[in-house]
Amino acid sequence: MVENGSIINGSLAITLSAYALPSPPKKQSLLSKDFGHILESGDGSDVSFRVGDEDFPAHRLVIQARSPALAAEIPAAPGASIAIGGDIDPKAFGAFLKFLYTEDLPGAEEILGEEYSKESGCQMRESLFHVAERFNHEEMKGILEEQMLAKLDASTAARTLSFAEQHGRQQLQETCCRMVVSKGWLQEVIQSDGWFGHLMPSSNYPTVAKDALLLEASRALKKPRGPVPNAGA
DSSP, X not given: OEEEEEEETTEEEEEEOOOOOOOOOOOOOHHHHHHHHHHXXXXXXXXXXXXXXXXXEEOHHHHHHHOXXXXXXXXXXXXXXXXXXXXXXXXXXXXXXXXXXHSOOOOHHHHHGXXXXXXXXXXXXXXXXXXXXXXXXXXXXXXXXXXXXHTOOTTTHHHHHHHHHHTXXXXXXXXXXXXXXXXXXXXXXXXXXXXXXXXXXXXXXXXXXXXXXXXXXXXXXXXXXXXXXOTTO
């Protein structure tokens, strides 16, 4: 859309404005809804997963089709009950099962309900990633990275950078660095609790993410700002 045009130093200058239209909400297919109802009802289930104190009825064929890594833990005997250890959060596992059945991964707000806060939301997304990592589900990892970036702000950036490094998610780390610098959060991030808790040198936390952030800031400062306008124009 052309908003206006003017002649500056003999050249035509045109100001353009770009407007991004909101994306339509993702529509859940009827098949996806039906599979979700099957999971919720437990009808016809022939396997059960025990996570903490909770049981999750499921269907062997769906698990075999959607998560070979989880299916590998199911014994051949029908009606088996499998204990899922390894510090898996029951709510996160339930969300993982829902994703396997419906391809719809609920956000931390939906999972936690009234228990949701910025801190608990970060923890839940990390717990979900832990489940996806345990069962080698790259698609779910990618969705969770998008959710982390959508909720990113100056108070959570250092934690997200540390998490990205610990799990080898270079794209998440690079995008986080660019967002911090482009949005002018750098000083606030450096003064945040997350900076001292996650990114300062220590025996418990890596520091490469901190160095990557500072390098991105250094590059931004070195970028040319473009020609200086003619003072007489």
